[in-house]
Amino acid sequence: xxxxxxxxxxxxxxxxxxxxxxCRSLDFQATTxxxxxQFPKKSLMLMAxxxxxxxxxxxxxxxxxxxxxxxASLTLSTLTVTSAHPExxxxxxxxxxxPRGREQFFGPGTRLTVL
Amino acid sequence: xxxxxxxxxxxxxQEGDSTNFTCSFPSSxxxxxxxxxxxxxxxxxxxxxMTLNGDEKKKGRISATLNxxxxxxxxxxxxxxxxxxxxxxxxxxMNTGFQKLVFGTGTRLLVSP
Numbered sequence: 001x002x003x004x005x006x007x008x009x010x011x012x013x014x015x016x017x018x019x020x021x022x023c024r025s026l027d028f029q030a031t032t033x034x035x036x037x038q039f040p041k042k043s044l045m046l047m048a049x050x051x052x053x054x055x056x057x058x059x060x061x062x063x064x065x066x067x068x069x070x071x072a073s074l075t076l077s078t079l080t081v082t083s084a085h086p087e088x089x090x091x092x093x094x095x096x097x098x099p100r101g102r103e104q105f106f107g108p109g110t111r112l113t114v115l
Numbered sequence: 116x117x118x119x120x121x122x123x124x125x126x127x128x129q130e131g132d133s134t135n136f137t138c139s140f141p142s143s144x145x146x147x148x149x150x151x152x153x154x155x156x157x158x159x160x161x162x163x164x165m166t167l168n169g170d171e172k173k174k175g176r177i178s179a180t181l182n183x184x185x186x187x188x189x190x191x192x193x194x195x196x197x198x199x200x201x202x203x204x205x206x207x208x209m210n211t212g213f214q215k216l217v218f219g220t221g222t223r224l225l226v227s228p
């Protein structure tokens with residue numbers, strides 16, 4: 001149980017385009033989902049916390065207009081990187097938390113490369 | 116300690132060796148300490164969640180201890196196997212009302228046959 005999928009696993013796009021990444025909890029309902037970003041040789045850094053049916057809470061320094069998060073259902077959250085630029089190239093990974101749960105279950109991540 | 120820190124950064128051992136890693140974290144406002152195992156191209160897998168000072172958890176050949184007063188946790192692997200090769204992450208949550216995970220940079224373990 002507690003499987004989280006993420007799609008796509010890799011994406012290469014041109015500068016200026018927008019990219020959508022999906023995060024799905026496959027066998028449980030996730031009231032809260034989290035989006036992380038990892039730079040090379042750095043730790044996973046929380047970007048935002050997403051609660052189903054409400055606006056996401058962004059960490060300090062993360063542009064909410066740049067990284068649009070939607071959590072429209074209990075099993076799906078999406079992260080859209082708008083007008084992507086080469087500096088947005090990174091590894092993005094999501095996690096999902098069940099109601100009253102303490103554990104976060106992670107997806108396998110998405111490698112974004114912006115040319 | 117202001118951040119979650121892990122050491123060593125990487126480790127290369129032979130099959131059968133026992134090994135351990137350290138996670139250091141701020142002891143103030145502590146809520147929980149998490150250990151994850153992350154194999155390349157896979158999802159990080161939760162190993163342990165510990166909350167109480169002195170907690171010890173064990174899963175097979177892997178065990179972990181927690182000292183919340185001094186702000187550290189140890190992860191032990193007994194009799195390492197090649198399949199134990201992975202990056203081991205620790206993360207802290209604090210009692211600020213949010214389930215925010217603050218990660219260390221991980222310890223990359225390679226076990227050679």
